[in-house]
Amino acid sequence: MSETLWIEKYRPKTLDEMIDQEEVVARLKDFVKEKSLPHLLFAGPPGTGKTTAALCLARELYGEHWRDNILELNASDERGIDVIRRRIKDYARTMPVGEVPFKLIILDEADNMTSDAQQALRRTMELYSRSTRFCLIANYVSKIIEPIQSRCAIFRFQPIPREAVLERLKFIAESENVKITEDGLDAIWEESQGDLRKAINILQAASALDEVVTEDVVYKVLGKITPSEVREMVNLALQGDFLKAREKLRVLLYSYGLSGLDVLKSIYREVMSPKVLSQMPNHMQAELIELIGETNFRIVEGGDDEIQLCALLAKIALKAKGG
C-alpha cells in the first residue's frame, strides 16, 4: 500500500467514525435523515474535526454523488471576496445531482475574512439560499459577523478529550505496526492537547525517526518542528540585541516562509513560557502582552509583516533594558 499522510489516511469517512463530538454528530445525523439542512457554522479549535464533519455530512447526504454536490473553498487561499463570490455564483447556477434539492458550499477558515468581505458573503448567501446551503468553518464564532451567525445553526467543537485522543493514537499505531510507549503517548498529548491533527502528525514523524515511539523520540520531533530561531530571536531581543534578533526574524519570514501572524503567535508563546516569564518583573509581563496584542492588531490591519514585527522586537528590546 502506498504511503500517505496519516491525517488523510485515518480521516473518518462517516459520521459514526467521528472521534468524540457526540452531540454535534447526533444532530448532523438528524439532518441527513430528513435530507434538509440549515446554513451551518462549525466553530472550534484546530484539529477537532470541523472539516471532517462537513465532509462526512456531505458523503452521507449525497452518497456516491457527494463530490459533485459540494464546493470546497478556503477563505485564506482564495484571492479576495470577489473571487469567492464568483466561484459561488458559477457553482450555484448548476442543479444539484441526486435527490437532495440543494448543494453544499463548505467555506473553511471563514473567520479569516474581513468584516466587509463577510457582509458581501452574507448577501451572496441570501442570493443563492434556494439552491445551496453553506457550511462555514471557523476557529472563533466571535470573528463571524452577527448577521451571518444569526442565519446559521452554530455547532461548537470542543477540544478532543485525552482518552479519545490516546485511543485514536493507539489505534493508528497498531494499524501501522508502530510501537508506542505510555510516556510517548503522554508527551504527544502534552504538546497537542485536544488537537488531533497535530497529535497524528507528531506520531507519524516520530515513527519515522525510531522503531519505538518514546517520550524522547517525541521531544526530538518537537525540537525539530519548532524553528529554534523563535527562541533565539526572543532571547536576543530581551538581551537588547535588536539587529541580531532581526536577522532571526528574517529567517523565519523568508526561509521558513511563516506568515507574520504565525511568527507573532510563536513570539507570544515564547514570551509567555514560564522560563521567560520568571525572569522578568511583573509589570513588564502585562506590558509585553499589550505590545504583542497591539502588533497583532496592526498586522491584521494590513501592516507589512517585517516592519510590524521589527517594531515589536525593538520595543521588547527597549523594555527589557529598562526603557
Add this chain to the structure above:
Amino acid sequence: MSIPWVEKYRPARIQDVAGNDEAKKAFVAWLNKWLAGKPGKKAALLYGPPGTGKTSLVHAAARQYDLELLEANASDVRNSAALERRIWRALTESSLFGKRAKIILLDEVDGINPREDAGGLAMILKFIENTRYPLVLTANDPWDPKLRTLRDKCLLIRFKPLGIRIITSVLASICKKEGIFCDYQVLRAIAEKCKGDLRAAINDLQAIAFGKKRITLEDLDMLGYRAKQADMFEIVRMVLAARSPEHARSVLSLPSLDYEMLMQWLSENIPHQYAPSLQAIADAYDALSLADIFLQRAKRTNEWSLLSYALNLMTVGVASARDKPKFRFVKYSFPQKIRLLSQTKKYREIRKRIASAIARKCHVSTRTVIRDILPFLFVIYEADAKLAEEIVKSFDISPKTFRAIIKQ
C-alpha cells in the same frame, strides 16, 4: 588601481580627443594664429554640454604644443585675490618653466553669478583685454544674457553631444587597455544611457567593471540600480540625519518620491543610524509601523486623505525619535527584505505549489500546510527520505520537486 579612468585615459594628443572634429579644427586654427603672433580674437569660448571634450582638448593641445597650462575655475577667481593676481601675472609675464608659451584655461564661466559678484565678469573682460597668451573659457550655456559682452569678445566654438558610436569605441579601447572582456552590446547600452556625455560613460564603465574581468548585461542592470540607490541613500540620510524633525519633511517635496520603497529603506537603516539607543530605534520603528498602517488603510479604503498622515509619520515621526545618538556617518544598506525575497523567490514558489497540492487533498489552507504539515514532512525526510518521497507522491508531487524545498 583607483585612479579615475577619466584622468588615466585623458587624450594625450588633439587627434585623440573623441569626436567634435569641427570644433577641434576651429580651435587649432585659432591657436596657431595666436602662436604665430597674430591672434584674431584673444579668447576662445568653448561651449557645449558636459563630457564632450572641452577641457580635454585644451589639455591635449597644451601637451602637444608644449605650452604651460594654467587652469582655474572661473567662479574661484572672484573669491581669491591671490588667484586673481596669479592669473594676472600669468597673462602678462613670460613662462616660468622655459616653455615657449602658455595657455590659460578658465573653466565654467557661466557659473559666475553677476548679481552676487558684478566684478567677476568685469575681471574676465579685463583679462581678455590684457592677455599676452591664449585664453580659453568654457561654458555649458553661453547664451545666458549675462555673458553677452563676454561672447562678443570671444571666438565661439561649439561642442556637440558625442555620438553613441564614438562613445562606444572609446569605451572599447579602455576595456582593451584594462584587459576587461566586455560585450559590444553592454558598451553600447552604457553609451546610450549617457546621452552624449563621455565622462559619465567612462565613470559608469569603471563603476561596473570594478573588480571584474568580464562585464555582462546583468552587471549593467546593477548600474541602473545604482543610480536609483544613490538617490535613496540621500533621501534616507535626509530623514535619519535631519537636523530637526521638520527638516525630515523636506523629502516629501521631492518629485516622484517612492514612499513605499522609502519605508523599506528606513526600516533597514534605522537601527544602523540610531544604534546604540534602543529608545530611538523603538520610537522610530513605532512611527514607521504607524505610517505603514495608515498607508494600508488609505490603499484599502481608497481614502487617500490618509496618505498625508502616513507620509508625515515616516518622516517627521521617524525623525522625532527620542534619545537619538549624535549624528555619525554610517553606510546605509539596500533593504535586505527585497534582496531576500528575490533570492528566495523560486524556492517560495515551489513551496507554495507543493503546499497547495497538499492543501487541496488535506482540506486545509496552504498557510496551515506550511506551518503545521511541512515541518513534519521535513522530519520524516531527514529520518527516511524514501518514505517522505512516497508520501509526497500520494499528493502528485515528484520527489525531485520536494527535494528542492528541503532545507540544507
